[in-house]
Amino acid sequence: MLPGRDGLALIEQLRRQPATQRTPMIVLTARHGAGATAEGLAAGADDYITKPVPSRELLARVRANHELHQQREKAIVTKKAVSGRSAARWTATGRSAPLSGS
Numbered sequence: 001m002l003p004g005r006d007g008l009a010l011i012e013q014l015r016r017q018p019a020t021q022r023t024p025m026i027v028l029t030a031r032h033g034a035g036a037t038a039e040g041l042a043a044g045a046d047d048y049i050t051k052p053v054p055s056r057e058l059l060a061r062v063r064a065n066h067e068l069h070q071q072r073e074k075a076i077v078t079k080k081a082v083s084g085r086s087a088a089r090w091t092a093t094g095r096s097a098p099l100s101g102s
Contacts, residue, residue: 008043015044024069026062028053 002010007027014020026047027040040048046065049058 008040008045011040011044022069022072024065026065028058 007029011025011027014023014025024046025044026049027045028049028051029036029040030051032050036050037048046068047061049061
């Protein structure tokens with residue numbers, strides 16, 4: 001529990017902040033049920049884990065979320081690099097950069 005705070009509201013707040021919006025967030029809670037899980041994921045959690053949870057499962061899920069985060073970040077960097085090269089190529093030819101990827 002977060003004393004005096006609602007964890008889901010905290011996640012929503014962090015998702016609105018540029019510095020933390022892509023940070024992986026995992027809910028570890030005693031609240032069970034499909035409704036609770038759906039609420040947590042809708043608030044922006046990357047994973048929703050109910051207690052009690054075996055330590056091996058918790059570690060595996062944290063690792064999986066970390067790996068997914070790294071892959072997403074790598075994809076974002078690659079996309080920016082490709083977009084930059086594409087814009088530079090178009091500008092170098094004296095044309096305007098295209099408005100779409102086609």
